[in-house]
Structures are given as C-alpha cells and as structure tokens.
C-alpha cells in the first residue's frame with residue numbers, strides 16, 4: 034500500500050476533506066453568479082437556436098394570444114362591455130401567466146436538456162431551473178415595457194400600496210414558478226411524463242386566474258363560499274390579482290359602471306400566499322436534493 | 333491536518349440493469365413476475381486512501397467500474413454506501429468526451445466548463461490561449477461542439493481540465509480517441525501536472541503509460557478492488573504482461 038514516491042505535503046490544499054458533489058442547494062446558486070450568468074446566456078442562445086426570427090417569437094406568441102382572447106372574449110362573448118379597460122385587464126394577467134408557464138415548462142425540461150453537462154461535471158444542479166426562471170424573466174421584460182406604455186397612454190395613477198401589490202404579485206409568481214420548476218425538473222429525470230403534465234397544467238392555469246374574465250364573475254358565482262377562498266388561495270390567481278391592482282385598477286374609475294371589483298384584504302392574502310409559496314419552495318428544494326444524487330445515472 | 337487527498341471508504345454503487353419506464357412495461361414485467369429492477373454493484377465495498385501528489389493508475393477490464401469510481405470521486409454521482417471525501421478542487425475528463433453543450437461553440441464551452449470547474453472569468457481569460465494552443469482545434473473553435481469529431485471534443489475537454497486550477501486531476505480514457513501527436517502531448521501535460529504535486533488519477537488500458545506515469549496501481553475486478561500496490565505487480569495481477577501478448581503491444585502502450 035505504501036509507495037516510495039513522497040507525497041507533496043507542501044502542495045496539500047488548506048482545506049478540509051469534504052464529500053464531493055455537495056454544493057449546498059439553492060442559496061449557493063446565487064453565490065456562483067459568474068457561472069449563472071454564463072448559463073443564462075447559454076439558455077438565451079439555445080432557446081431560439083436555428084430559428085430565423087429568434088427573439089421575435091417571444092413577442093409574436095403573446096401578441097397572437099392576446100388578440101385571440103381580446104377578440105373572442107371581448108367581442109364574441111361580449112365581456113368587453115362588463116369590464117373597464119378590458120385589454121389592460123387581460124394583458125396584465127397575461128404577462129404574469131406567461132411568465133409563470135415559461136418558467137414552469139422551460140424549468141421542468143432544464144435538467145434533462147443539460148444532461149450532457151450533468152453527467153460529466155459536478156455543480157449545483159439547481160443552477161439549471163434557476164437559469165430557466167431568469168431567462169423567462171428576461172423574455173417577460175419587453176411585455177412589461179409594452180404594458181407600461183399602454184397604462185401610461187390610458188392614464189395611470191398608482192398609489193404606493195399599488196406598487197407594493199404589483200411587486201408582491203410578481204414575487205408570488207416567481208417563487209411559485211421556481212418551486213414547481215425545481216420539483217418537476219427533478220421528477221422529469223425519472224419519468225419523462227412530467228413535461229406533459231406541465232403542458233396540461235398550463236392550460237388549466239390560463240383559466241384559473243381572472244385574466245380573460247373579471248374577478249366579479251367569481252364573486253357573483255361563489256362569493257362568500259369556501260370555493261371563493263380556494264380560488265383566491267391559488268398563487269396564480271392571487272399573483273395576477275395583485276399585479277392587476279398595480280396595472281389595471283389605477284387606470285379605472287371606481288365610480289362609473291361597470292365598477293372594477295377586487296377581493297377584500299388583497300395584500301394580506303398576498304403575503305400569506307407568498308409565505309406558503311416559500312414553504313413550497315423549501316419543500317421542492319428538499320425533494321430536489323434527495324433526487325439529484327441519482328441524476329447522473331438516470332439521464 | 334493530514335495529507336490525504338482522496339479518502340474512499342467502503343464505497344458501494346448500485347445500478348439498476350434496466351429501468352422500466354412506461355406503465356405498460358411495468359405492468360407486463362409485474363404480470364410475468366419479472367423483477368421490476370434487477371440491480372448489481374458497479375462498485376463494491378472499495379476502500380483506499382490517496383495522499384496529495386500521488387499518481388494512481390486505475391486499471392481493470394471493460395465494465396469493471398473505473399469510470400463509475402471516477403464519477404463518485406468527482407461528485408457527479410453519489411455512493412449508495414460508504415463515503416468518499418476529497419480535499420481541494422477536482423478537475424478532469426471522465427469517460428471519454430467532455431461535458432460540452434452541443435449547441436454552444438467550442439469557445440463558449442471552454443468558458444462554461446472552466447466556470448463549472450471553479451475558474452473565474454479573469455482566470456479563464458488568462459489561460460485561454462494556453463488551452464486553445466493545446467487543444468489545437470483551429471478554426472473550429474467558433475463552431476458548435478456538436479459537430480466536432482470525438483477526438484476534437486476530447487482534445488478541448490482535456491485541455492480545459494488540464495489547465496484549470498485543481499488539486500486532483502482525473503483522466504479517464506484520455507488517450508482512447510486522440511491521435512499519436514496528441515497522445516504524446518497529453519502524457520507530457522500529465523507529467524507536468526504530476527510534477528506540480530497535484531494528485532493524479534489515471535485510468536488506462538495501456539500498461540506502458542501506467543508504468544511511466546504512475547507510482548501506484550489500483551485494479552478493479554467487477555467492482556471490487558482486487559489489487560492495490562506497485563504498478564508492475566498490478567500489471568502482472570491483471571495479466572496484461574502475459575507472455576502470449578506480443579511485445580509490440582506493450583511497445584504501443586509505452587509509446588502512447
């Protein structure tokens with residue numbers, strides 16, 4: 034066992050013996066900012082690789098969807114007459130829903146798609162879903178810009194509380210999207226069914242938030258019942274409402290009909306939902322770190 | 333503080349022979365009373381300690397668990413039993429071919445790989461020319477690595493790992509796909525790495541190069557550590573020096 038060649042005691046790194054591959058989870062991802070930046074850059078390139086129009090697609094899709102909603106729901110179904118500034122109502126909701134579904138679906142595929150790296154190199158694997166979330170955020174920025182221009186043209190006078198509500202809504206959607214991306218990206222390694230589930234959920238999400246219909250329809254139908262409470266506990270619905278509190282309500286007139294309606298205690302509800310989302314995120318991280326040890330062999 | 337660089341104790345890695353992935357497969361397997369997942373030990377109760385600066389030659393037949401052991405040491409895989417502990421940064425090339433993203437260019441992959449190996453942007457910029465000179469992929473540096481020949485990606489992957497700051501260097505099948513001039517360069521570079529006092533973990537099927545590079549041999553036999561000791565005895569243990577092998581085989585080994 035012993036060898037004649039002397040070890041190099043002077044070359045011994047001044048570090049303890051550690052278990053390799055233990056990177057310590059989500060909060061360490063943000064410590065390795067340089068690597069994260071490279072991965073985000075890579076994702077941005079990869080998402081529209083080989084496509085002629087490239088980033089234009091992230092405008093075309095939402096635009097077409099917006100037009101479809103607005104024309105069908107607004108004119109064919111006639112909801113246009115029931116809601117003040119209905120286009121803003123739809124668009125504010127769409128920005129958040131789109132951000133969520135993008136984070137969720139790109140995040141879920143992120144681990145499998147980066148299998149080549151994961152099988153050969155050791156790094157915090159949370160990097161990949163986090164990078165997906167950041168890239169989705171980046172793609173949401175132009176939509177936010179358009180929304181901002183639209184509300185300014187319409188006439189916009191938000192209070193500080195409205196700004197707080199908007200930020201809270203964004204935080205809820207980001208946290209919830211991240212949590213699900215983390216959970217599903219790990220699950221997707223074991224059963225590729227999960228990215229089909231994501232698409233199914235995506236359809237549901239569009240209808241689960243007051244985007245193409247106003248909240249007062251829910252209040253009319255199930256107001257005061259437990260169903261309404263469940264509806265409002267949904268992080269997507271909650272985040273969308275908070276976001277509309279910033280980008281839709283301040284453009285409307287509370288004294289003309291149809292009177293814009295928001296649930297009571299919106300901010301309080303938002304804070305509770307955010308806390309719940311953080312708990313879900315912690316749980317997802319826990320599951321992820323249980324499963325990540327097996328990624329390399331199952332990819 | 334001790335001078336151990338790698339401490340592997342009682343390490344076991346269990347793989348499933350076949351994963352039943354679909355509901356149909358699982359149902360059929362259950363109906364036929366087949367086991368849902370037959371498992372085997374790819375690494376079976378392996379223990380050894382490597383001191384900083386040692387050069388280890390890891391040998392064994394195909395499928396004996398060498399690459400798996402390297403993955404456990406680099407942290408890509410986690411052991412099912414026992415513990416692996418390492419001191420300092422680990423870099424290297426595992427199971428021929430680097431961890432490249434096929435859509436990225438060679439240049440971008442160098443930066444990404446270096447970042448994963450823990451190098452800062454400044455550090456990578458400083459070493460970039462060295463890496464490129466060594467890999468010598470020429471004008472293909474700015475084409476996607478997905479279109480590289482296997483030799484070319486191995487060259488670039490080896491170059492990044494070999495010039496990254498690390499305390500432990502793992503080299504698996506580095507010479508398997510390279511051409512003769514590149515093999516010479518690789519061996520030279522590994523000799524430098526060894527001279528710098530980094531721990532070298534070298535997987536090879538060629539007794540000649542192990543004899544030249546390493547101070548100690550480990551031999552894996554279907555996942556078990558069959559031999560741990562001097563290189564010549566290790567080669568003899570594996571019967572790689574058996575009389576029926578023509579002498580020029582080892583010549584080739586010594587050559588590369």
Ligand SMILES: Nc1ncnc2c1ncn2[C@@H]1O[C@H](COP(=O)(O)OP(=O)(O)OP(=O)(O)O)[C@@H](O)[C@H]1O
Pocket residue numbers: 329330331347348349374392393394395396397398399400401
């Ligand atoms: N992800 C995996 N899932 C299931 N079995 C695996 C997996 N990876 C490796 N194996 C099996 O583990 C055993 C050891 O493989 P390993 O790659 O470590 O062999 P090796 O010693 O490196 O062989 P070679 O000399 O051919 O490179 C093989 O039987 C292989 O089929």
Ligand SMILES: [Mg+2]
Pocket residue numbers: 398399400427504505
């Ligand atoms: Mg191998």
